[in-house]
Amino acid sequence: MTLRRTIVISDVHGCLDELQALLKACSYSPDDDLLVFVGDLLDKGPKPHETVRYVRQLRHVVLVLGNHEDKHIRYRGHERRREKSGKSNPCLDRHGELAAFYAAADDEDYAFLNQAVVAYTMTEHNHVVVHAGIPPRLKALPPEGRPWSSFTKSDKKKWGGLKWARCVDARGNLIGVYDTQLHHRFWCEDYDGRFGTVIYGHLHRVTEDGSFIETEHARGIDTGCVYGGRLTGLVFSNHESCIGQPIVVQVDGSPYADDHAEYLAEARKTTPPFP
């Protein structure tokens, strides 16, 4: 069954009030609309657990795995081993967010995170949703609908870049955030559209007038809601006259994650200029 609309939503990061305001602004209908989240539902913002719980109870939802969901899944795996064997949990929990979510969440909350996919193709609109980006040499997307948590080690190696890609070097290798230098390029500058237009989050970036960044084959919709920017929704009508042409809906966020501002300022010093 094709639903009336598909609404793709940027990094929520625990901003549940803003998410609910966005859904209202979109005249969201639980029965008729599919919600696709680009990942990073939680961390940094005020209501991480409430956000996960709210989203998982909605009717038609696709969660694309972000690096933050991935961290929580790994943390839980290590916690369970620790509880059995006493082996310490190696996950760095700088802000206490992993432990806090682990204490609040139940099996259903984690089951929801565990069914997240790493790419969601909107075939009819020729768009694909990933959290971070497309590694330059990637030849194929993973099988549609297969959750990340079911991937083998080699699958994870092959497709892991979809959730953390950022910059690439001259040979087309992905560069980790701490190794980025000014001469590197953003993955989307070289992306040729082979999987369709990419909608991604992960990297908080806006144009001078506060709207999101678009390149030829990619739309980066993380407009920094949790830093006092905006939460963005791309609303695709599935009516044939509107194919591939979303309406942009945004609501204002609040600067909840002020403690991350220093890190962002530091990261910008080594971030190559965006086209």
Ligand SMILES: [Mn+2]
């Ligand atoms: Mn994010």
